[in-house]
Amino acid sequence: MRTMSIPRLELQAAVLGTRLMDTVKREHSVAISDIVLWTDSKTVLRWIGSTHRRYKQFVGNRVAEILESTKVAQWRWVPTADNAADDATRSQCHVDLSQKSRWLGGPAFLRQPAGSWPQPEAGFKRVPDDNDEEEMPSEFSLVAANDFCISLQRFSSYSRLLRTTAWVRPRRTCWSDRHSGSDIRGLAPYIDGPGVLRAYGRVDAALCLPYSARRPIILSHKHSLTEMIVHHFHAKMKHQNVDATIAEIRTRFWITKLRRVLRKTISACNVCKLHRARAAPPIMGPLPKDRLEANGWPFKNTGLDYFGPLLVKVSRHTEKRWVALFTCLTTRAIHLELAHDLSTDSCIIAIRNFVCRRGPVHRLRSDNGKNFIGADREARRFGDVFESERIQRELSGRGIEWVFNCPVNPSEGGGWERMVQCVKKVLRYTLKEIAPRDHVLVSFLIEAENIVNGYHEVPP
């Protein structure tokens, strides 16, 4: 367990005293005219009495709880010698704990008139405690005022402004009340000790929250300081998540029309602008010549692609089939051949069937990118699935030039890949069964070919 510092323990005692006072007040039917709370810790008194310093959460929360039920003026200092509460913790044997002792009866001075009670040593309240380790570094000591001696316009960043302000202006700041009243109506605004306008929040009872969140500083969305603060938090949250940024800001400030200010900040933020910018698509390379040829015939220049597998029913089990898709690179007409497997033999049969029925073909292109889904569902290259040499031999025997496309050029290849999507889309509509028989699938492919080629659009 972590040990607690003595001042913190003394503060705990003050909290305990406050709670005890509350209980006695609540349970007692006697009318109580005045209550005085005593502590012998000057540190605790300074913490309770401080109106403009921020303390670490532990101290801040407990001071807030103390001030919920008591006023600063009710707290008095008792010299250690007169502090009866100490008696029980002393080990000296001469400590009197009898019926008449001050331990049970209270210190003697309490029976004297209040004027003769112990007085605080003059001036100890005003001694600034520079080494109070419970004190937070002052993160904001200013709120905009019209007579502000620093021109906010000269600062681009909130943190730089704060640093400068801390140097220039140790004296009190004050808030100008030129904000429009309607924006902060319902916030129960009040001006605290140093003149900062704060909201008496709806979550005031939530003692688990730090003081700054329960009593946030009210800022007008119209002020340039507000913009700076919002941008500071926006950058602190790494330019992400609007709602998280708003929640973070609300732990310190109540900014009117905050969401609007944040949106404005984001749209002006240079970092966000860079992220929003999309890369412009690269200029496409010129189309290959065979796609522009006007005086040829259909399928003079053809692209070959495969897709699949599709399932067919053979007797009582299902088998995989592939489709060889031939696309005319000039007219985008297609021809579909059913391939029984991914063997080179089957590929050569498909090419033969195609050439015999649609040919002659001058040039056949195949995309050698990794877009060929093989039997094992792994993306592979056309050249990895088939024996390129045998296909090459077959094609050159028919006077066909075979070209493997460079896969990085998007202006090639892409054309007939889109035809694959067209055919698949048609098949999705026509293929009612999951696994038709072979001849039914052939029939569907011919139908898909017809639809994609648009023959049905020819008027009668």
Ligand SMILES: [Zn+2]
């Ligand atoms: Zn940004």
